[in-house]
Amino acid sequence: MEAGAYFHEDPGKMTSNPAQHAVRDARGGGWPTFAGVYLLLAALMNLLWGITALSKKDYFSEAGLVWSSLNTWGWIVILAAVVQLVTGGLILGRRLGGMILGIVVGMGGMLVNFLSIGAYPLWSAVGLVCNALVLWAVTVHGDELAS
Numbered sequence: 125m126e127a128g129a130y131f132h133e134d135p136g137k138m139t140s141n142p143a144q145h146a147v148r149d150a151r152g153g154g155w156p157t158f159a160g161v162y163l164l165l166a167a168l169m170n171l172l173w174g175i176t177a178l179s180k181k182d183y184f185s186e187a188g189l190v191w192s193s194l195n196t197w198g199w200i201v202i203l204a205a206v207v208q209l210v211t212g213g214l215i216l217g218r219r220l221g222g223m224i225l226g227i228v229v230g231m232g233g234m235l236v237n238f239l240s241i242g243a244y245p246l247w248s249a250v251g252l253v254c255n256a257l258v259l260w261a262v263t264v265h266g267d268e269l270a271s
Contacts, residue, residue, distance in 0.1 A: 155261035156215055159226055162254055163212030166233070167205040174202035204232075215262065226262035230255045 176183055177198035186194050211229045214222025237251035 155257075155265040156218065159230075159258040159261035160212045160214075160216035160222070162258055163208045163215065163226070163229065166254075167208035167212060170201050170205035170208065174198045174200075174205060177201065223262045223266045226258055230259040230262070233258070 175198070177194045181194050184194055207225070208229060211222055211225040215226050216222075233255035234252055237248040237255060241248040241252075
């Protein structure tokens, strides 16, 4: 037996390319799944935040807002959550539209996290990393998505 050879289904046949026999998940790799699941979780958290901002204003300090009111921010966050839900679902469904929306949503999330880093340094840093990973997942591993 030569070095570097691997058995095929037929023990009499040898191959030196084990990658051709690798079993792949029918849905693709894990990075698009990470991006989709992260966006779904972020959407659920934003939805909770938005609903709480609209219904339980005493949980927040409205005086700390730089712009507008809790009512406005509640609706903005709920709208963002809906976009994240749709994007996460499209990415998990391996759709090209999900990849494109993932780029837009990931970039928007990074911008928001960067702008809020002074108020929430640790949470913003986590958000920056996760949104960067979403961008990486849908751009580098975008070939794993169906059109």
